[in-house]
Amino acid sequence: MLQISYANYEALRAHGEETYPHECCGVLLGKNEPGTGNRVQQLVRAGNTRTDSAHNRYNIAPQELVKIQRQARGLGLDIVGFYHSHPDHPAQWSPTDFAEAHWLGCSYIITSVDNGKAVLTNSFLLTGTTEEDKKFEDEAIEIEIAEAQAGK
Known part of the structure; x- marks a missing residue:
């Protein structure tokens, strides 16, 4: 199971709307909690470096990923996953998404x-x-949703 705050969930969805009609992408920072799964504590937006087909592909530059990984370590967190959008396409992984997924144990x-x-x-x-x-x-x-209700 993936655990994520309402604010982070809404933020990654908003990111997809902002970059439409191109794919957005980003990294999920948090901890893997044995028995419960990945708990997201922070989102990091990343730039989509795909210039050939940004409407249906994404790529996070290796240098940016290393920077994000260092940032995570500095916060005592790990990379627990990645997110991206599918403009005018189902929220289902594609053969390309699968081929380019290499972080075992991570949420996509x-x-x-x-x-x-x-x-x-x-x-x-x-x-x-x-x-x-x-x-x-x-x-x-x-x-x-506790934080969403606390603000009411």
Whole structure:
């Protein structure tokens, strides 16, 4: 299960709306909690370096990913996943998404953005022990709404 605050959930969906009709992308920082899964504590927006087909592909520059990983360590956190949007396409991983997913144990969140509006958000856990046996498993998203209610 992926645990994420309401604010972070809404922020990643808003990111997809802002970059429409191109894919957005970013990194999920947090901790893996044994028995419960990945808990997201912070989002880091990343630049989509794909210039050839940014409407249906994304790439985070290696230098930016290293910088984000250092930032996470400085905060006592880990990279627990990634997110991106699918403009006018379902919130389902594609063969390209699978081929380019290499962080075993990480969550991969995809938000479908139809006509500029975030519609559906799904998460997939990359499981396995090697590139040869990796696979995506559907992952439930638990949205922590306590902070949303506290503001009312």
